[in-house]
Every structure is written in structure tokens, then in C-alpha cells.
Amino acid sequence: MNLRENVPLAPLTTLGIGGPARYFGQARTTTDLVEMITWARNHRLPFFLLGGGSNLVFDDTGFPGLVIALAMKGIEYRQNNQNRDVEVTAAAGELWDDFVAEAVARNLAGIECLSGIPGLVGAAPIQNIGAYGQEVSQTITEVEILNLETMQVESWDNARCAFAYRDSVFKGAWRDRAVVLSVRFNLRRNGKATVTYPDLTKRLPKDASVAKARAAVLIVRGEKSMLADPTDPNARSCGSFFTNPILDPEAYAAFQTRCREPHPAYAQDDGRVKLSAAWLIDHSGFKKGLVRGGVGLSQKHCLALINRGSGSSAEVIALKNEIQDGVLQRFGVRLEPEPLILAGREKP
Numbered sequence: 001m002n003l004r005e006n007v008p009l010a011p012l013t014t015l016g017i018g019g020p021a022r023y024f025g026q027a028r029t030t031t032d033l034v035e036m037i038t039w040a041r042n043h044r045l046p047f048f049l050l051g052g053g054s055n056l057v058f059d060d061t062g063f064p065g066l067v068i069a070l071a072m073k074g075i076e077y078r079q080n081n082q083n084r085d086v087e088v089t090a091a092a093g094e095l096w097d098d099f100v101a102e103a104v105a106r107n108l109a110g111i112e113c114l115s116g117i118p119g120l121v122g123a124a125p126i127q128n129i130g131a132y133g134q135e136v137s138q139t140i141t142e143v144e145i146l147n148l149e150t151m152q153v154e155s156w157d158n159a160r161c162a163f164a165y166r167d168s169v170f171k172g173a174w175r176d177r178a179v180v181l182s183v184r185f186n187l188r189r190n191g192k193a194t195v196t197y198p199d200l201t202k203r204l205p206k207d208a209s210v211a212k213a214r215a216a217v218l219i220v221r222g223e224k225s226m227l228a229d230p231t232d233p234n235a236r237s238c239g240s241f242f243t244n245p246i247l248d249p250e251a252y253a254a255f256q257t258r259c260r261e262p263h264p265a266y267a268q269d270d271g272r273v274k275l276s277a278a279w280l281i282d283h284s285g286f287k288k289g290l291v292r293g294g295v296g297l298s299q300k301h302c303l304a305l306i307n308r309g310s311g312s313s314a315e316v317i318a319l320k321n322e323i324q325d326g327v328l329q330r331f332g333v334r335l336e337p338e339p340l341i342l343a344g345r346e347k348p
Contacts, residue, residue, distance in 0.1 A: 001025065001035050009058045009067065012050065014118055014228055015238050016307045017316065018058025018343075021067035028071045028093075030181060034151060040066040048342070049179055052095070052119035054228070055127060055238055059343035060313045070122055072181065075099065077106070080186070087141070089184045092122025096129075104214045109191030110139040112210040113200070116221040118228040118239070122180040126170040127338075128163045132217055133196040137163035142184040148177050165274075166243045166338060225300040234298040234306055241305045241320065242277040242335040249273075251333075258331050277335055278303040281323055284330040292319045313343035 007024035010016050023045070027033035040047040046065035050056075072091040079086055086108055090099050100115050113132040123129070124136045125143050140163075143156050162169040170178060193213030195204050199220045204212060221227050225234035247255060252265075252273040261283075266274040281302045282288075290297040294311035296319070298304035305319055320337060328334050 001032070001039065003036075003039075003066070007067070009053075009062060012069070013053035013056055013058060014236070015053075015057060015311075015316070016236050017060070017311055017313050019060050019062030021063045021065075023066040024069070025066065026069045026071045028073070030072070030146065030153065033068065033070075033072075033146060033179065033181075036066060036068050037148070037151075051092070051123045054118035055123065055339045057238065057313055057316055057339055057341045057343045063342070070120060070179075074182075075102065079189075084189045084191075086187050086189050087184060088187055089182055090121045091182050092120060092180050094121045095119075096121055096124060100214070103187060104210045107190055107210060108187035109189075109193060109210045110134075110185065110187040111136065112193050112213045113197070113217055115214040115217040116227050121183055125161055125163075125168055125180060125183055128166055128168050130166065132200055132220070133194050135163070135165075137161070137168075139185045139187060140183060141186045143180055144182040144184075145178040145180055148179065153181065165246060223300070225298050225304065233308070234300050234304070236309075237298060237304040237306045238339040240277070240303045240338055242281070242303060242323075243338050244274050244277045245280070245333050245335060246272050246274045247333070254332055275333065280327050280331055280333060280335065284323070284326040286323050286326060292322070295319055317341070317344035 003023050003025045005023055006020045008020050009018035025036050027036055037047055048063055048067050050067050050069045070093045072093040074091040075094060076089045077086055088103065096117055096119050097115060099121055100111050104112055111134065113134040114129060114136060117129055117131060125140055128135055128137050130136065140158055143161055145154055145156060147154050193208045193210045195201055195206050195208050195213060200213065200216055203216045225232050226239055227235060229235045246268060249271060264276040264279050268274055286297060286302055288297055288302045289299040293315050294308050295315040296306055296308055298306050305316060324335050
């Protein structure tokens with residue numbers, strides 16, 4: 001087991017904020033992972049599992065225990081003999097967009113609209129990542145985890161993961177109780193791309209190939225600075241900082257009494273209504289390019305909080321709280337942050 005001390009965390013995140021980890025190690029195998037967790041527990045130290053660092057806010061003071069970077073690799077493809085589908089198992093440490101790119105190159109459909117999302121495969125089921133008409137839960141069949149209570153490896157099917165909008169059991173009841181080791185997907189061989197989102201329908205025919213869909217998604221994300229591009233100052237972010245709120249009928253009726261102007265609203269199958277967090281932020285007075293010291297809002301997209309180069313976690317938390325308060329006061333809707341925040345004191 002190889003551990004290092006006082007390793008800077010800011011370079012390991014897309015936001016570029018965070019002090020050093022007291023101890024740091026890379027887990028390339030499940031055995032490595034178990035050994036490091038056991039070591040931290042024996043030394044009565046907290047530990048944190050680090051993926052791609054794309055949906056995370058570390059504190060300026062760093063992390064007082066052991067940060068374990070998940071580095072397990074490997075992708076396996078298996079043809080389903082009963083149909084034209086292909087079962088694909090990817091290790092948690094694989095880069096998500098590299099995995100998508102390879103699936104598209106093999107003409108496998110189901111995750112093409114999730115192109116350009118930074119981070120690792122292991123984070124995909126935790127966040128139930130989604131974009132441009134697709135959610136990863138639509139293709140996941142099984143998630144292999146390390147149960148941190150028993151320290152045994154388990155395989156969970158899709159239903160047990162309790163997927164919901166940008167949510168799963170791993171963010172709820174099993175938060176801090178399980179580590180994703182690998183994910184199994186069911187992808188369609190020679191399938192057509194999902195072209196339903198407005199940003200794509202105006203660029204692509206409904207029968208577009210997965211390759212053309214991926215290319216279009218990368219263009220759209222690039223126009224919004226939603227790609228991991230070290231040369232783009234607007235990309236120094238966690239991506240979308242807030243989830244789109246979903247209101248029950250009573251809450252939506254209350255919202256409508258406050259909002260008399262036309263607004264984007266999307267009816268859900270369960271009767272609830274999804275609103276646009278970006279629209280709410282913009283119409284609460286928080287415009288693209290807003291500056292608050294060393295942080296601010298992207299010049300391309302008001303849903304992205306950016307590090308302007310000298311930002312601190314305290315400034316990120318302050319701006320997050322300011323936006324939440326502003327939207328709540330204007331529309332009576334509380335926005336929920338999408339990233340995991342390990343910094344400062346945020347409002348309950």
C-alpha cells in the first residue's frame with residue numbers, strides 16, 4: 001500500500017479549489033481499496049473516495065484524513081444471444097467520456113447523449129447522470145459495490161439502486177455505506193440515437209446515427225463551456241451547480257401565483273412539474289458573467305458557478321447561498337445543489 005502525505009486536491013477537481021489531503025492513495029484493485037479503508041479505520045481517520053473530481057467542492061483547508069482515488073480499469077463486452085443488445089461492464093475508474101466514445105465507435109446506442117460529461121464511470125450510477133434526453137439509469141442493469149459495513153462485494157440490479165432524477169440509493173440510504181466498483185450496461189447494437197432534446201432536434205434528423213448525435217452533443221456542450229477544457233476559463237466549474245426542481249401540483253400552483261410570465265415547465269409522468277433551474281436563476285437577477293470576488297457565474301451559462309482563478313470554497317458557498325436565497329425569495333422555490341460539498345457552512 002503506497003500512501004502520500006499533503007497532496008494538493010485542487011488540481012484533482014474540475015473546479016480547481018481545495019487544500020491538501022493529509023494522506024492520499026490510488027486504489028487500482030478492490031484489494032487496494034479494502035486495504036486503504038482498513039488502514040484509515042485502524043488509524044481512526046476519515047476517508048473519502050475520489051472519482052474524477054468533476055462534481056465536488058473540497059474545503060480550502062483540505063481533507064483531514066485519507067483520500068482514495070478510484071483507479072480500477074477495464075471494459076468487457078458480451079453479446080446477448082437472445083437479442084441484438086450488448087452487455088458492457090466498465091470498471092469504476094474508467095473515464096466516462098472515453099467509455100462513451102468507445103461505445104459510439106462500436107455503434108452501440110444508449111449513452112451517446114451523455115457525451116462530454118466529465119468524471120468516472122463509478123460516479124454515473126451515484127448521480128444518475130443525465131443530459132439531452134437520456135439518463136444513465138435507462139441502460140444500467142447491474143452495479144457492483146463494496147459494502148462498507150460487511151466489506152463484501154455485492155451485485156445490485158437496477159431496481160435496488162432506486163434511481164430517480166439525479167439521484168440514487170447511493171446518494172440516500174446507502175450514502176457513505178457503499179463504493180461502486182463497476183457498472184454493467186445494456187446497449188443496443190446498431191441502434192438509433194436518442195434525438196428528443198430541443199438542442200439536438202434542431203441539428204439532427206430523428207434517425208441520426210449515434211456518432212452524429214455524439215458530435216452534436218459535444219458541440220452544444222462546448223458552446224455552453226460544459227466540457228472539461230483547461231483553456232476555457234468558463235469551464236473551471238462543477239458543470240451544472242443546481243438540479244432542476246421538480247414540484248408537486250400544489251407547489252407548482254403556488255409557484256404560478258408568484259410567476260405570471262411564460263416559463264419553461266415540463267410535465268412528469270407522476271403528475272409533478274419540472275422547472276428550469278437556469279431560468280429561475282436568470283429571472284431572479286443572477287445573470288451570466290456575474291462576479292463575486294474570485295468566483296462567479298459562467299459567461300456562457302448561469303447554471304455554472306466558476307472559479308475565476310483565485311476562488312475559495314468559502315466564496316463558492318457564499319454565492320451558492322446567495323442564489324438559493326434569491327430564487328427562494330423571488331419564486332418560493334429552493335434550489336438544491338448537484339455537487340457534493342465538503343466545504344464551509346452552507347445553509348440547511
